[in-house]
Protein backbone atom coordinates (compact mmCIF):
# COMPACT_ATOMS: atom_id res chain seq x y z
CA UNK A 263 0.00 0.00 0.00
CA UNK A 264 1.29 3.50 -0.87
CA UNK A 265 1.29 6.50 1.46
CA UNK A 266 0.21 10.14 1.00
CA UNK A 267 1.15 12.77 3.58
CA UNK A 268 -1.25 15.61 4.38
CA UNK A 269 1.70 18.03 4.45
CA UNK A 270 2.78 17.64 0.80
CA UNK A 271 1.50 19.57 -2.22
CA UNK A 272 1.12 18.20 -5.74
CA UNK A 273 2.15 20.71 -8.42
CA UNK A 274 1.45 19.04 -11.75
CA UNK A 275 3.83 16.02 -11.71
CA UNK A 276 5.93 17.37 -8.85
CA UNK A 277 5.44 16.40 -5.21
CA UNK A 278 6.56 19.22 -2.93
CA UNK A 279 7.37 18.73 0.75
CA UNK A 280 8.33 21.32 3.34
CA UNK A 281 10.82 20.36 6.03
CA UNK A 282 12.20 22.29 9.00
CA UNK A 283 15.61 20.70 9.41
CA UNK A 284 16.85 20.71 12.99
CA UNK A 285 20.57 20.74 13.73
CA UNK A 286 22.80 21.91 16.55
CA UNK A 287 25.61 24.38 16.12
CA UNK A 288 28.39 23.77 18.62
CA UNK A 289 30.71 26.51 19.82
CA UNK A 290 33.71 25.83 22.05
CA UNK A 291 33.89 28.12 25.06
CA UNK A 292 36.86 27.34 27.28
CA UNK A 293 36.32 23.83 28.56
CA UNK A 294 32.67 23.83 27.53
CA UNK A 295 30.73 23.26 24.34
CA UNK A 296 27.87 25.69 23.84
CA UNK A 297 25.06 23.96 21.93
CA UNK A 298 22.82 26.16 19.81
CA UNK A 299 19.92 24.24 18.22
CA UNK A 300 18.87 25.75 14.91
CA UNK A 301 16.17 25.25 12.30
CA UNK A 302 16.71 25.55 8.56
CA UNK A 303 13.80 25.35 6.15
CA UNK A 304 14.13 23.05 3.17
CA UNK A 305 11.65 22.31 0.41
CA UNK A 306 11.99 19.13 -1.66
CA UNK A 307 10.51 18.78 -5.12
CA UNK A 308 10.23 15.23 -6.49
CA UNK A 309 9.32 14.57 -10.11
CA UNK A 310 6.87 11.69 -9.83
CA UNK A 311 7.09 10.70 -13.51
CA UNK A 312 8.75 7.31 -13.89
CA UNK A 313 11.22 7.31 -16.83
CA UNK A 314 12.03 4.51 -19.22
CA UNK A 315 15.45 3.62 -17.79
CA UNK A 316 18.33 2.01 -19.63
CA UNK A 317 21.36 0.61 -17.84
CA UNK A 318 24.70 -0.11 -19.47
CA UNK A 319 26.97 -2.34 -17.43
CA UNK A 320 30.71 -2.34 -18.01
CA UNK A 321 31.66 -5.95 -17.39
CA UNK A 322 28.17 -7.16 -18.36
CA UNK A 323 29.41 -10.70 -18.96
CA UNK A 324 30.81 -11.09 -15.48
CA UNK A 325 29.43 -12.90 -12.45
CA UNK A 326 27.61 -9.79 -11.19
CA UNK A 327 26.41 -8.66 -14.61
CA UNK A 328 24.94 -12.01 -15.61
CA UNK A 329 23.45 -12.67 -12.17
CA UNK A 330 21.77 -9.26 -12.04
CA UNK A 331 20.38 -9.50 -15.56
CA UNK A 332 19.19 -13.08 -15.09
CA UNK A 333 17.74 -12.39 -11.66
CA UNK A 334 15.67 -9.48 -12.93
CA UNK A 335 14.43 -11.51 -15.90
CA UNK A 336 13.45 -14.36 -13.56
CA UNK A 337 11.34 -11.89 -11.58
CA UNK A 338 10.00 -10.19 -14.71
CA UNK A 339 8.71 -13.44 -16.22
CA UNK A 340 8.05 -15.14 -12.88
CA UNK A 341 10.37 -18.01 -13.77
CA UNK A 342 10.49 -20.74 -11.10
CA UNK A 343 13.22 -23.36 -10.93
CA UNK A 344 14.04 -26.58 -9.13
CA UNK A 345 17.03 -27.58 -7.07
CA UNK A 346 17.68 -30.33 -4.53
CA UNK A 347 15.92 -28.01 -2.02
CA UNK A 348 12.70 -28.06 -4.03
CA UNK A 349 10.99 -25.44 -6.25
CA UNK A 350 12.11 -21.82 -5.97
CA UNK A 351 10.18 -18.61 -6.67
CA UNK A 352 12.07 -15.52 -7.87
CA UNK A 353 12.42 -12.67 -5.38
CA UNK A 354 14.54 -9.61 -4.69
CA UNK A 355 15.99 -10.63 -1.34
CA UNK A 356 19.05 -8.55 -0.54
CA UNK A 357 17.59 -5.44 -2.13
CA UNK A 358 17.04 -2.48 0.20
CA UNK A 359 14.48 -0.88 -2.14
CA UNK A 360 12.55 -4.04 -2.99
CA UNK A 361 12.73 -6.15 0.18
CA UNK A 362 13.21 -3.78 3.11
CA UNK A 363 10.58 -1.60 4.79
CA UNK A 364 10.31 1.90 6.21
CA UNK A 365 8.28 2.86 9.28
CA UNK A 366 5.87 5.60 8.14
CA UNK A 367 4.15 6.22 11.46
CA UNK A 368 1.82 4.76 14.09
CA UNK A 369 -1.78 3.68 13.81
CA UNK A 370 -3.11 3.98 17.36
CA UNK A 371 -0.23 2.25 19.15
CA UNK A 372 0.76 0.01 16.26
CA UNK A 373 3.79 0.97 14.18
CA UNK A 374 3.12 0.93 10.41
CA UNK A 375 5.76 -0.18 7.88
CA UNK A 376 5.60 -0.19 4.08
CA UNK A 377 8.14 -1.37 1.46
CA UNK A 378 10.94 1.13 0.82
CA UNK A 379 10.02 1.22 -2.87
CA UNK A 380 6.41 2.30 -2.11
CA UNK A 381 7.18 5.51 -0.22
CA UNK A 382 7.79 7.46 -3.43
CA UNK A 383 7.53 6.55 -7.14
CA UNK A 384 10.53 4.44 -8.19
CA UNK A 385 11.42 2.58 -11.37
CA UNK A 386 10.31 -1.06 -11.38
CA UNK A 387 13.53 -3.06 -11.84
CA UNK A 388 11.69 -5.41 -14.21
CA UNK A 389 11.27 -2.46 -16.61
CA UNK A 390 14.99 -1.67 -16.88
CA UNK A 391 16.51 -2.16 -20.35
CA UNK A 392 19.97 -3.68 -20.02
CA UNK A 393 23.00 -3.34 -22.29
CA UNK A 394 26.72 -3.09 -21.82
CA UNK A 395 30.21 -4.07 -22.71
CA UNK A 396 32.63 -6.86 -21.96
CA UNK A 397 36.13 -7.76 -23.17
CA UNK A 398 34.77 -11.30 -23.41
CA UNK A 399 32.51 -12.03 -26.38
CA UNK A 400 30.33 -14.63 -24.67
CA UNK A 401 26.58 -14.01 -24.85
CA UNK A 402 24.97 -13.68 -21.46
CA UNK A 403 23.65 -17.25 -21.39
CA UNK A 404 27.10 -18.71 -21.94
CA UNK A 405 28.63 -16.12 -19.62
CA UNK A 406 26.15 -17.11 -16.89
CA UNK A 407 27.18 -20.72 -17.38
CA UNK A 408 30.84 -19.71 -17.09
CA UNK A 409 30.09 -17.76 -13.89
CA UNK A 410 28.66 -20.85 -12.11
CA UNK A 411 26.52 -18.70 -9.81
CA UNK A 412 22.92 -19.47 -10.79
CA UNK A 413 21.34 -22.93 -10.32
CA UNK A 414 21.50 -25.03 -13.50
CA UNK A 415 17.72 -25.35 -13.92
CA UNK A 416 17.28 -21.59 -13.79
CA UNK A 417 20.21 -21.12 -16.17
CA UNK A 418 18.42 -23.36 -18.69
CA UNK A 419 15.13 -21.50 -18.30
CA UNK A 420 16.86 -18.14 -18.72
CA UNK A 421 18.90 -19.23 -21.73
CA UNK A 422 16.28 -18.24 -24.40
CA UNK A 423 16.27 -14.70 -22.97
CA UNK A 424 19.98 -14.34 -22.27
CA UNK A 425 21.52 -15.84 -25.39
CA UNK A 426 20.17 -12.89 -27.40
CA UNK A 427 22.11 -10.49 -25.17
CA UNK A 428 25.68 -9.97 -26.37
CA UNK A 429 28.09 -7.46 -24.78
CA UNK A 430 29.53 -4.76 -27.00
CA UNK A 431 33.30 -4.85 -27.59
CA UNK A 432 35.11 -2.91 -24.93
CA UNK A 433 38.32 -1.03 -24.36
CA UNK A 434 41.02 -3.15 -22.78
CA UNK A 435 44.11 -1.71 -21.10
CA UNK A 436 46.02 -4.79 -19.86
CA UNK A 437 48.27 -2.66 -17.69
CA UNK A 438 45.37 -1.85 -15.35
CA UNK A 439 44.03 -5.34 -14.61
CA UNK A 440 45.58 -8.73 -13.94
CA UNK A 441 47.54 -10.34 -16.75
CA UNK A 442 45.48 -13.50 -16.17
CA UNK A 443 42.45 -11.73 -17.69
CA UNK A 444 44.06 -11.75 -21.12
CA UNK A 445 42.72 -15.19 -22.04
CA UNK A 446 39.11 -13.91 -22.00
CA UNK A 447 39.83 -10.69 -23.92
CA UNK A 448 38.47 -11.62 -27.35
CA UNK A 449 35.98 -8.75 -27.65
CA UNK A 450 38.23 -5.70 -27.70
CA UNK A 451 38.05 -2.39 -29.54
CA UNK A 452 41.28 -2.26 -31.54
CA UNK A 453 44.01 0.35 -31.39
CA UNK A 454 45.43 2.42 -28.58
CA UNK A 455 43.96 5.80 -29.41
CA UNK A 456 42.09 6.70 -26.23
CA UNK A 457 40.15 9.53 -27.85
CA UNK A 458 38.83 7.12 -30.46
CA UNK A 459 37.93 4.70 -27.67
CA UNK A 460 36.05 7.46 -25.85
CA UNK A 461 34.11 8.39 -28.98
CA UNK A 462 33.20 4.76 -29.70
CA UNK A 463 31.83 4.32 -26.16
CA UNK A 464 29.91 7.60 -26.48
CA UNK A 465 28.37 6.38 -29.74
CA UNK A 466 27.47 3.07 -28.10
CA UNK A 467 25.58 4.95 -25.38
CA UNK A 468 23.81 7.26 -27.84
CA UNK A 469 22.80 4.34 -30.08
CA UNK A 470 21.57 2.29 -27.08
CA UNK A 471 19.45 5.20 -25.84
CA UNK A 472 17.94 5.92 -29.25
CA UNK A 473 17.33 2.33 -30.34
CA UNK A 474 15.52 1.52 -27.10
CA UNK A 475 13.64 4.83 -26.98
CA UNK A 476 14.95 5.49 -23.49
CA UNK A 477 14.36 8.57 -21.35
CA UNK A 478 17.66 8.15 -19.54
CA UNK A 479 20.67 5.83 -19.25
CA UNK A 480 22.91 5.09 -16.25
CA UNK A 481 26.35 3.52 -16.62
CA UNK A 482 27.71 1.21 -13.91
CA UNK A 483 31.20 -0.30 -13.72
CA UNK A 484 31.09 -3.93 -12.61
CA UNK A 485 34.17 -4.95 -14.59
CA UNK A 486 37.43 -6.08 -13.06
CA UNK A 487 39.11 -4.18 -10.26
CA UNK A 488 41.82 -2.02 -11.80
CA UNK A 489 45.03 -0.90 -10.16
CA UNK A 490 44.94 2.69 -8.97
CA UNK A 491 45.97 5.13 -11.65
CA UNK A 492 48.92 7.33 -10.69
CA UNK A 493 46.81 10.43 -10.09
CA UNK A 494 48.37 13.66 -11.35
CA UNK A 495 46.59 17.04 -11.20
CA UNK A 496 48.12 17.87 -14.58
CA UNK A 497 46.56 14.76 -16.07
CA UNK A 498 43.37 14.18 -14.06
CA UNK A 499 42.87 17.45 -12.14
CA UNK A 500 40.32 19.26 -14.31
CA UNK A 501 37.88 18.40 -17.09
CA UNK A 502 40.06 20.21 -19.60
CA UNK A 503 43.26 18.46 -18.56
CA UNK A 504 41.52 15.10 -18.47
CA UNK A 505 40.23 15.54 -22.01
CA UNK A 506 43.69 16.66 -23.13
CA UNK A 507 45.18 13.54 -21.51
CA UNK A 508 42.66 11.37 -23.33
CA UNK A 509 43.45 13.12 -26.61
CA UNK A 510 47.12 12.33 -26.03
CA UNK A 511 46.32 8.74 -24.95
CA UNK A 512 48.10 9.32 -21.65
CA UNK A 513 49.12 5.94 -20.12
CA UNK A 514 47.59 6.80 -16.73
CA UNK A 515 44.08 7.16 -18.16
CA UNK A 516 42.30 3.91 -17.23
CA UNK A 517 39.51 2.18 -19.10
CA UNK A 518 37.13 2.90 -16.23
CA UNK A 519 37.88 6.62 -16.41
CA UNK A 520 37.21 6.57 -20.16
CA UNK A 521 33.79 5.03 -19.44
CA UNK A 522 33.11 7.61 -16.72
CA UNK A 523 33.97 10.44 -19.13
CA UNK A 524 31.83 8.94 -21.88
CA UNK A 525 28.91 8.68 -19.47
CA UNK A 526 29.19 12.32 -18.40
CA UNK A 527 29.60 13.57 -21.96
CA UNK A 528 26.46 11.62 -22.96
CA UNK A 529 24.46 13.03 -20.02
CA UNK A 530 24.49 9.80 -17.99
CA UNK A 531 25.27 9.26 -14.32
CA UNK A 532 28.15 6.90 -13.60
CA UNK A 533 28.54 4.46 -10.69
CA UNK A 534 31.83 2.75 -9.84
CA UNK A 535 31.30 -0.67 -8.27
CA UNK A 536 35.00 -1.40 -7.92
CA UNK A 537 37.60 0.10 -5.59
CA UNK A 538 39.96 1.83 -8.04
CA UNK A 539 40.25 5.63 -8.28
CA UNK A 540 38.14 5.97 -11.44
CA UNK A 541 36.34 9.12 -10.38
CA UNK A 542 39.21 11.59 -10.55
CA UNK A 543 38.60 15.35 -10.13
CA UNK A 544 38.34 15.85 -13.90
CA UNK A 545 35.48 13.31 -14.03
CA UNK A 546 33.65 15.13 -11.23
CA UNK A 547 33.98 18.41 -13.14
CA UNK A 548 32.66 16.79 -16.33
CA UNK A 549 29.72 15.39 -14.33
CA UNK A 550 29.00 18.80 -12.81
CA UNK A 551 28.95 20.41 -16.25
CA UNK A 552 26.68 17.65 -17.56
CA UNK A 553 24.33 17.83 -14.57
CA UNK A 554 24.73 14.13 -13.80
CA UNK A 555 25.85 12.18 -10.72
CA UNK A 556 28.92 10.09 -10.00
CA UNK A 557 29.02 7.56 -7.15
CA UNK A 558 31.44 4.98 -5.80
CA UNK A 559 33.52 3.14 -4.77
CA UNK A 560 33.30 -0.65 -4.44
CA UNK A 561 30.00 -2.39 -3.66
CA UNK A 562 29.66 -3.15 0.06
CA UNK A 563 28.24 -6.68 0.08
CA UNK A 564 29.18 -9.23 2.72
CA UNK A 565 32.34 -9.27 4.81
CA UNK A 566 32.71 -5.49 4.90
CA UNK A 567 29.04 -4.80 5.57
CA UNK A 568 29.25 -7.12 8.58
CA UNK A 569 32.48 -5.42 9.68
CA UNK A 570 30.96 -1.93 9.73
CA UNK A 571 28.01 -3.29 11.74
CA UNK A 572 30.08 -5.10 14.34
CA UNK A 573 32.64 -2.33 14.85
CA UNK A 574 29.82 0.22 15.19
CA UNK A 575 28.17 -1.97 17.86
CA UNK A 576 31.43 -2.42 19.79
CA UNK A 577 32.47 1.25 19.72
CA UNK A 578 28.90 2.29 20.50
CA UNK A 579 28.97 0.03 23.56
CA UNK A 580 32.24 1.55 24.73
CA UNK A 581 34.21 -1.58 23.81
CA UNK A 582 37.57 -0.97 22.11
CA UNK A 583 38.44 -2.92 18.95
CA UNK A 584 42.21 -3.48 18.99
CA UNK A 585 42.65 -5.82 16.05
CA UNK A 586 40.67 -6.85 13.00
CA UNK A 587 42.00 -9.70 10.87
CA UNK A 588 39.92 -10.03 7.71
CA UNK A 589 40.69 -13.05 5.59
CA UNK A 590 38.76 -14.43 2.69
CA UNK A 591 39.26 -16.83 -0.14
CA UNK A 592 37.17 -17.10 -3.27
CA UNK A 593 37.43 -18.83 -6.60
CA UNK A 594 35.58 -16.60 -9.07
CA UNK A 595 37.12 -14.46 -11.78
CA UNK A 596 37.10 -11.48 -9.46
CA UNK A 597 39.32 -13.45 -7.09
CA UNK A 598 41.49 -14.48 -10.03
CA UNK A 599 41.96 -10.83 -10.99
CA UNK A 600 42.63 -9.84 -7.37
CA UNK A 601 45.39 -12.43 -7.18
CA UNK A 602 47.56 -9.86 -8.89
CA UNK A 603 49.07 -7.59 -6.21
CA UNK A 604 48.39 -4.31 -8.03
CA UNK A 605 44.66 -5.08 -8.21
CA UNK A 606 44.55 -6.48 -4.66
CA UNK A 607 45.98 -3.19 -3.36
CA UNK A 608 42.90 -1.37 -4.66
CA UNK A 609 40.62 -3.80 -2.80
CA UNK A 610 42.74 -3.79 0.36
CA UNK A 611 42.28 -0.02 0.63
CA UNK A 612 38.49 -0.10 0.38
CA UNK A 613 38.19 -3.01 2.82
CA UNK A 614 40.48 -1.34 5.33
CA UNK A 615 39.25 2.25 5.46
CA UNK A 616 35.62 1.27 6.16
CA UNK A 617 35.87 1.64 9.97
CA UNK A 618 38.01 4.80 10.20
CA UNK A 619 35.19 7.26 10.99
CA UNK A 620 33.65 4.89 13.54
CA UNK A 621 36.90 4.61 15.51
CA UNK A 622 37.77 8.30 15.12
CA UNK A 623 34.39 9.34 16.58
CA UNK A 624 35.19 7.88 20.01
CA UNK A 625 38.08 9.72 21.64
CA UNK A 626 37.33 8.07 24.99
CA UNK A 627 38.46 4.74 23.55
CA UNK A 628 41.05 6.25 21.21
CA UNK A 629 42.43 9.43 22.85
CA UNK A 630 45.54 9.46 20.65
CA UNK A 631 46.21 9.08 16.92
CA UNK A 632 48.56 6.23 17.73
CA UNK A 633 45.76 4.23 19.38
CA UNK A 634 43.58 4.73 16.31
CA UNK A 635 46.13 2.84 14.29
CA UNK A 636 44.70 -0.55 15.24
CA UNK A 637 46.00 -3.84 13.81
CA UNK A 638 43.75 -4.19 10.76
CA UNK A 639 44.83 -6.84 8.28
CA UNK A 640 43.24 -7.78 4.96
CA UNK A 641 43.99 -11.07 3.22
CA UNK A 642 42.35 -12.31 0.01
CA UNK A 643 43.34 -15.62 -1.54
CA UNK A 644 42.27 -17.05 -4.89
CA UNK A 645 41.14 -20.67 -4.56
CA UNK A 646 39.38 -21.74 -7.80
CA UNK A 647 37.57 -24.65 -6.15
CA UNK A 648 35.47 -22.28 -3.99
CA UNK A 649 33.97 -20.48 -7.02
CA UNK A 650 31.66 -17.53 -6.28
CA UNK A 651 30.96 -18.80 -2.77
CA UNK A 652 33.45 -16.62 -0.93
CA UNK A 653 34.54 -17.90 2.50
CA UNK A 654 35.17 -14.94 4.81
CA UNK A 655 36.87 -15.53 8.16
CA UNK A 656 37.39 -12.61 10.50
CA UNK A 657 38.77 -12.24 13.97
CA UNK A 658 37.85 -9.14 15.99
CA UNK A 659 39.79 -8.62 19.22
CA UNK A 660 38.51 -5.92 21.55
CA UNK A 661 39.57 -4.60 24.96
CA UNK A 662 36.88 -4.66 27.65
CA UNK A 663 36.60 -3.81 31.35
CA UNK A 664 39.68 -4.23 33.57
CA UNK A 665 41.98 -5.14 30.70
CA UNK A 666 39.86 -8.04 29.57
CA UNK A 667 39.55 -9.18 25.95
CA UNK A 668 36.50 -10.04 23.88
CA UNK A 669 37.21 -11.95 20.67
CA UNK A 670 34.77 -12.61 17.83
CA UNK A 671 35.65 -15.32 15.34
CA UNK A 672 33.31 -14.93 12.39
CA UNK A 673 32.84 -17.41 9.55
CA UNK A 674 30.74 -15.88 6.79
CA UNK A 675 29.98 -17.67 3.53
CA UNK A 676 29.11 -14.91 1.08
CA UNK A 677 27.59 -15.99 -2.25
CA UNK A 678 29.37 -12.97 -3.63
CA UNK A 679 27.35 -12.24 -6.77
CA UNK A 680 24.01 -13.18 -5.18
CA UNK A 681 24.77 -10.50 -2.59
CA UNK A 682 26.09 -7.97 -5.09
CA UNK A 683 23.39 -8.22 -7.77
CA UNK A 684 20.45 -6.85 -5.69
CA UNK A 685 22.76 -4.18 -4.31
CA UNK A 686 23.72 -3.09 -7.85
CA UNK A 687 20.01 -2.88 -8.63
CA UNK A 688 19.51 -0.61 -5.61
CA UNK A 689 22.36 1.63 -6.73
CA UNK A 690 20.75 2.03 -10.14
CA UNK A 691 17.21 2.61 -8.84
CA UNK A 692 18.31 5.07 -6.16
CA UNK A 693 20.61 6.98 -8.53
CA UNK A 694 17.69 7.37 -10.94
CA UNK A 695 15.44 8.42 -8.04
CA UNK A 696 17.91 11.11 -6.93
CA UNK A 697 17.98 12.47 -10.48
CA UNK A 698 14.29 13.40 -9.97
CA UNK A 699 14.73 15.36 -6.73
CA UNK A 700 15.51 19.04 -6.27
CA UNK A 701 15.72 21.02 -3.03
CA UNK A 702 15.41 24.64 -1.97
CA UNK A 703 17.13 25.91 1.18
CA UNK A 704 15.53 28.89 2.93
CA UNK A 705 13.44 29.74 -0.12
CA UNK A 706 16.48 29.78 -2.46
CA UNK A 707 16.27 28.55 -6.06
CA UNK A 708 15.64 24.83 -6.42
CA UNK A 709 18.81 22.86 -7.14
CA UNK A 710 20.04 19.29 -7.65
CA UNK A 711 22.05 17.41 -5.05
CA UNK A 712 25.84 17.58 -5.21
CA UNK A 713 27.44 15.78 -8.15
CA UNK A 714 29.17 13.19 -5.95
CA UNK A 715 26.17 11.19 -4.75
CA UNK A 716 27.32 10.34 -1.22
CA UNK A 717 23.68 9.51 -0.33
CA UNK A 718 24.46 6.04 -1.72
CA UNK A 719 27.24 5.39 0.82
CA UNK A 720 25.22 2.57 2.45
CA UNK A 721 25.97 0.52 -0.66
CA UNK A 722 29.68 1.31 -0.98
CA UNK A 723 32.79 0.13 0.92
CA UNK A 724 34.74 3.34 0.26
CA UNK A 725 31.98 5.91 -0.26
CA UNK A 726 32.99 8.99 -2.18
CA UNK A 727 31.82 12.22 -0.61
CA UNK A 728 31.43 15.76 -1.86
CA UNK A 729 34.59 17.81 -1.27
CA UNK A 730 34.82 19.05 2.29
CA UNK A 731 32.31 16.55 3.68
CA UNK A 732 33.67 13.79 5.93
CA UNK A 733 32.90 10.19 4.94
CA UNK A 734 30.44 8.23 7.08
CA UNK A 735 30.95 4.44 7.10
CA UNK A 736 28.64 3.58 9.99
CA UNK A 737 26.07 1.32 8.35
CA UNK A 738 23.18 2.41 10.58
CA UNK A 739 23.89 6.09 9.93
CA UNK A 740 24.22 5.45 6.20
CA UNK A 741 20.88 3.64 6.07
CA UNK A 742 19.17 6.25 8.28
CA UNK A 743 20.44 9.01 5.98
CA UNK A 744 18.92 7.32 2.95
CA UNK A 745 15.64 6.34 4.64
CA UNK A 746 15.15 9.75 6.22
CA UNK A 747 15.70 11.64 2.99
CA UNK A 748 13.08 9.50 1.26
CA UNK A 749 10.65 10.14 4.15
CA UNK A 750 11.28 13.88 4.15
CA UNK A 751 10.66 14.06 0.39
CA UNK A 752 7.38 12.20 0.98
CA UNK A 753 6.33 14.60 3.75
CA UNK A 754 6.79 11.98 6.47
CA UNK A 755 8.37 12.70 9.85
CA UNK A 756 11.77 11.33 10.72
CA UNK A 757 11.61 8.77 13.50
CA UNK A 758 13.74 9.74 16.51
CA UNK A 759 12.71 6.47 18.19
CA UNK A 760 11.53 8.23 21.35
CA UNK A 761 8.09 6.70 20.66
CA UNK A 762 6.46 9.42 22.76
CA UNK A 763 3.32 9.13 20.65
CA UNK A 764 3.01 5.53 21.75
CA UNK A 765 4.08 5.96 25.36
CA UNK A 766 2.03 9.05 26.11
CA UNK A 767 -0.33 9.41 23.16
CA UNK A 768 -4.08 9.67 23.80
CA UNK A 769 -4.65 6.45 21.83
CA UNK A 770 -2.76 4.38 24.41
CA UNK A 771 -5.28 5.18 27.09
CA UNK A 772 -8.37 4.78 24.88
CA UNK A 773 -8.00 0.95 24.66
Ligand SMILES: NC(=O)c1ccc[n+]([C@@H]2O[C@H](COP(=O)([O-])OP(=O)(O)OC[C@H]3O[C@@H](n4cnc5c(N)ncnc54)[C@H](O)[C@@H]3O)[C@@H](O)[C@H]2O)c1
Nearest residue numbers: 321323324325326396397432485486487536595596678682
Ligand atom coordinates in the same frame (compact mmCIF):
# COMPACT_ATOMS: atom_id res chain seq x y z
N1 LIG B 1 30.36 -9.39 -4.06
C1 LIG B 1 30.83 -9.03 -5.23
O1 LIG B 1 30.65 -9.68 -6.23
C2 LIG B 1 31.57 -7.73 -5.30
C3 LIG B 1 31.58 -6.87 -4.19
C4 LIG B 1 32.27 -5.67 -4.29
C5 LIG B 1 32.92 -5.35 -5.47
N2 LIG B 1 32.90 -6.21 -6.50
C6 LIG B 1 33.60 -5.81 -7.71
O2 LIG B 1 32.72 -5.90 -8.82
C7 LIG B 1 33.49 -6.19 -9.99
C8 LIG B 1 32.83 -7.34 -10.72
O3 LIG B 1 32.78 -8.45 -9.89
P1 LIG B 1 32.43 -9.86 -10.58
O4 LIG B 1 32.41 -10.89 -9.52
O5 LIG B 1 31.27 -9.72 -11.48
O6 LIG B 1 33.75 -10.06 -11.47
P2 LIG B 1 33.91 -10.84 -12.86
O7 LIG B 1 35.37 -10.95 -13.09
O8 LIG B 1 33.07 -12.04 -12.89
O9 LIG B 1 33.29 -9.81 -13.93
C9 LIG B 1 34.05 -8.75 -14.44
C10 LIG B 1 33.80 -8.71 -15.94
O10 LIG B 1 34.43 -7.54 -16.44
C11 LIG B 1 34.98 -7.87 -17.71
N3 LIG B 1 35.95 -6.83 -18.00
C12 LIG B 1 37.21 -6.68 -17.54
N4 LIG B 1 37.74 -5.55 -18.04
C13 LIG B 1 36.79 -4.97 -18.82
C14 LIG B 1 36.72 -3.78 -19.59
N5 LIG B 1 37.77 -2.95 -19.69
N6 LIG B 1 35.56 -3.49 -20.24
C15 LIG B 1 34.50 -4.32 -20.15
N7 LIG B 1 34.50 -5.47 -19.44
C16 LIG B 1 35.64 -5.77 -18.78
C17 LIG B 1 35.50 -9.28 -17.54
O11 LIG B 1 35.65 -9.92 -18.79
C18 LIG B 1 34.40 -9.90 -16.68
O12 LIG B 1 33.42 -10.52 -17.50
C19 LIG B 1 34.90 -6.49 -9.51
O13 LIG B 1 35.70 -5.34 -9.66
C20 LIG B 1 34.71 -6.76 -8.03
O14 LIG B 1 35.86 -6.45 -7.26
C21 LIG B 1 32.26 -7.39 -6.46
Ligand SMILES: O=P([O-])([O-])O[C@@H]1[C@@H](O)[C@H](O)[C@@H](O)[C@H](O)[C@@H]1O
Nearest residue numbers: 562563564565566567590596642
Ligand atom coordinates in the same frame (compact mmCIF):
# COMPACT_ATOMS: atom_id res chain seq x y z
O1 LIG C 1 32.12 -8.77 0.91
P1 LIG C 1 32.87 -7.48 0.85
O2 LIG C 1 33.94 -7.36 1.87
O3 LIG C 1 31.98 -6.27 0.80
O4 LIG C 1 33.67 -7.45 -0.54
C1 LIG C 1 34.11 -8.56 -1.25
C2 LIG C 1 35.48 -8.97 -0.78
O5 LIG C 1 35.37 -9.54 0.50
C3 LIG C 1 36.06 -9.99 -1.72
O6 LIG C 1 37.36 -10.33 -1.30
C4 LIG C 1 36.15 -9.40 -3.12
O7 LIG C 1 36.61 -10.37 -3.97
C5 LIG C 1 34.80 -8.97 -3.60
O8 LIG C 1 34.98 -8.25 -4.82
C6 LIG C 1 34.14 -8.04 -2.65
O9 LIG C 1 34.83 -6.80 -2.65
